[in-house]
Amino acid sequence: MPELDKTYLPAEVEPRWYQRWLDDKCFEADPSRVSEKRPAYSIVIPPPNVTGILTLGHVLNNTIQDILARRARMQGKEVLWLPGTDHAGIATQNVVEKTLKKQGVIKHRDDLGREGLVAKIWEWKEKHGGIIIEQLKKLGASCDWSRERFTFDDDYNACVMRVFVDLYQKGLIYRGKRMVNWCPSSLTALSDEEVVMKAQNAIMYHFKVEVVEEPGTWLEIATTRPEVIPGDTAIAVNPKDERYAHLIGKNVRRPLPVENQALLPIVADEHVDFTFGTGVLKVTPAHDKADFEIGQRHDLPVIDVMHPNGTLNELAGKDLAGMERFAARKRAAELLAEIGSLVKEEPYQNNLGYSERADVPIESRLSEQWFLKYPSVKESQDVVANGEMKFHPDRWAKVYDHWMTGLQDWCISRQVWWGHRIPVWYRGEETYCGIDAPKGEGWEQDPDVLDTWFSSWLWPFATMGWPEKTSTLKAFYPTTDLVTGPDIIFFWVARMIMAGFEWMGELPFKNVYFTGIIRDKQGRKMSKSLGNSPDPLELIASYSADALRFGIMRSAPLGQDICFDEKNVELGRNFCTKLWNAARFRQMQGGATETEIDPALLSSDDKWILLRLNTAIDEVSAALDEYRFSDATASLYRFFWSEYCDWYVEASKAVLQGSDEKRKANTLAVIDFVLGQTLRLFHPFLPFITEELWHGMGFNQDMPENQGGNSLMFAPWPKPLDADELAHFGLLPEDEKAANDKYETVVLGRGLKSTFNINKKVRFVLQPNQELPAHEVEVLRLLLNAEPLEVDAAFTPTKGTPSALTPLGTIFLPLDGLIDVEAERARVGKELAKAEAELEKVAAKLADTNFTSKVPQKVLDEHQQRKTDWQEKLAKLREMLAALG
C-alpha cells in the first residue's frame, strides 16, 4: 500500500483525476453498449449562456446532475450526460455590443452592420465562449464533452429552420400586426414570459375635458401616463354607468398636444370599470393592450406617439417631441396644469411590466411580428397530469398545468441580429418560407431572428442528431432526468415537452427535478448588483470542488430554496479531511488490503458497524431514488463521522493495539470492507477524493478493470447485505443493541468525568448487571480513558462516590475525597427531579381511564414500560442520593 500524504492536497489531486477520466474516455457514452442488462441513463444539461460564468446556481444544478450520472454509472448503466451552451440571443448581443462600445470599436451597432456585428460576436464567442465549460470541468462534471453542442451551430441551426418551416406549413406560425411587449432598451419585441411585473410608486393624474356638445359639462379622467394623451383617440365609459350614459356619442376636446386639440368621441365599452377611478377611460390604442382592443371594437384610429427607443415623436406635439418618456410625463402634467385641465395629482401604486433582461419598463407597441400557436398542447398537458412524466417536487405540476391551460400565442420574432434568422423571404406581395433561400431575383429575407427559446426547446433531440434517426436518439431518447430551476418552467421545460411530442412523438424526459433558488444568509436572491454571490471558483480554490459540492448538497432540501452559507463549504472541506485521515489511520495499521472476514471473530463493535453500514446504504440509496440529496448527505455524514470514526474506529483500537494477530487482521478486514463501501457511497458526491483514496488504499487492485479496477466511477454501487449474507456473518438486529449499550455506558461515564472536571486518566469501577467478556471491558476502558477499569459486582463505594446508571450496570468514579459532595448531590438531585416529573406524567396518563380505555394496546404497553423504567431509575437515584449522606 503506497503511503498517503499527511495532508490532502485537492489542488493537485482534482485536476489530475479529471484529466485521467478524460484521457480514459470515462464520460463518453456509447449507444452500442446499451442493452437489456445495461440500460441507458441520460440527461441533457440545461445549456448555460455561452457568455456566462459559473454561478452558485450552476454549481447546484450541475452537481445534482453529476451525482445522478455518476450513480447511474455505478449502477451499471450506460450514461450519457450531454453538455452544451446556448447562444442566448439578446443577452449575448448586448454583452458584446457593450464591450465593443467600451473598447471604442463602435458607437452603434450600425457602424458594423448586421454581418459585421454577427462576425464580431462569433469571434468573441470563440475567444471567451467556453469559459463556463472549463469551469464545469473544475467542478468535476462528468459530461460527455465529445458531444458538446451549441444552439447556434450549423447542424442545430438546420434543426431550427426545419421546425420553423414545419410549423409554418402546419399553419401554426403566422405573421401579424399585434400589440406586443416592446423593450425600448433592447429595441425588440419580447414574449409575455420575458416581462416581469413590478410594483411601482407612480402618480395618478386627474385632468378634465369639456363635452363639446354640452358646454359646462366636464369629465374627469384619471391616468398614470399623461405623456401619451396625444395618442388618445376616444373617451370610453361603461354604457351601464348612469352618470355618463347620456354622453355617449358626444365629443370632447383632447387637451394635448396643445396645438392639435382634436375632437374625441365618447364611446360605450363594457370593459370600463365604473368603480375604478372616475369611471371615465381615455383610450390610447397605440400604447395599451386593452385600449387597442377597445379601439378595434370601435374602429378608432391608432396614433403612435413614440419612437421605438421610448422617446416621443412629432405626433406628440412640439412640446413633447424628442423627449424621453419619463421626462415627457412630467412635462405633459405641467402642460395640463398650464391650460387649466389638471385637477389633481395623487400618489398611486400600480404594477408595471419590466423587460426581464434590460430591467426597464416595457411599452405595449403595435408591430408586425411572428407568432406561434403552441403544438401538441394536449399530450403535453396530459403527460404530466396523469403522472407519466413526474415533477419533483410534484407541486410544480399544478403550476405547469395552470400555465398550459391559459396558453397565449408565443411572439417568436426578435429585432436583433444574433440568432437564427427567420427563414422567410419577400418579393413584392410574394412570401416564401423554406429552409433555403428561394430561387430567382429580388427576394429579401425577413430581417428578424427567432427568440432564443425557439432553439432551446429542441435541445433534448436536436443535440442527438435529429432529424436523422441516429443510434444516439434510439438509445438515449427519451432522457431519464432533467434538472433545472423552476424559474424556467414556462420558458423551457413546458416548451421542450411540447416540442418532444410534436417532433419525436414522445415525451423528452421522464422526470424533472426542480432545484431551489439560492439565497444568501439574509434570504436575498443571489445577484450581481447586490454583490452577494460568491465566486464558485474562489470557493473551489480555497476549499476544493468536493467540498463545494458537498456543502451545497448538504443545504439543498427537496423543493425548498437554498440558504447558502460558506460555512457549509467549510464543513465539506472538513469532511474531506476527516475521510482522508480515516484512510490514513487504516494505512498506519499496515498490511495489505484484507478481504476475508471471519464471522467467528467478529466483535460486537464489528457487528454494529456492519449493521450501521447496511442502514446507511439503504438510506442513501432511498434518498437518491427520491432526489433527496440533502438527506443523502446527512446520512453519509452521520454514518461516517459519528458512527464509523467516533465509535467504531475508537473501539477497534482495543483490538488493533492488542496482540491477537488473527483478530487484528479480521478487524482490518472489517475496516477495509467498510471503507471500500463508504468510498463508493461517497463517490457521486465527492468524486475526486474518493477516487484518490480508492487507488491510494489499493481498493482498485482486486476489482475487474471496468468495475472499479480502473476507476471508482465504475465500481458497483453498494448493496446492503441480504438475508443470506447477514446469516453468514451472524448479524442479528440485537447485535446493534449490545454495542449501543456499551457506548451509552461510555457516554455516561464521560459525563461523570466532565461533571467533576477530571481530564486525566482515572479509575472507574463498573458494577455490572450482566457478564462482560474481556473484549467489552477493554473497549469500555479505552473509550472511557479509564486507568484502570475495575469490574466488581461486590463493589461498595465510599460515601459520596459519584455514580451513574447505565445499561450495563452502575458505573462509579471513585475520587477519594476529591469530590464536592454538595455538587454531586445537586447533580443527582436534578436528575431525580426529572425522573419524578416524567414518572408523574406517565402515571397521570395511566391513571386516566379515559386514556386507558381508548388507547391501543401497543401504546398502553409502551406507557406501562415507561412507567416501570422511570420507577426503577427513581429508586436507584434515591439510593445514590442517600449514599451521598
Place this chain on the structure above:
RNA sequence: GCACGGAUAGCUCAGCGGUAGAGCGUCUGUCUUACACACAGAUGGUCGGGGGUUCGAAUCCCUCUCCGUGCACCA
C-alpha cells in the same frame, strides 16, 4: 385578487397523531500517536397567534399574522 410554499433551539433544517431531534454556533475541558479542518462534555425550544377535532396535536381541520414564489391585473 387567485394559487402554491414556508414559519420548530442563536442559525440551517428534520420530525407530520403517541416521552421535542440533528448539524452548525455558543460555553467548558483536552495537542488522548488518523484528524485542533480534531476529540470529549454541556447549554439551548410554552414547535408563528387564536380556535376546533382527539384519551392524546409540532403533526389533522378552521382562522388570522408574517415571509417567499407563481399567475392575473383597472386606466
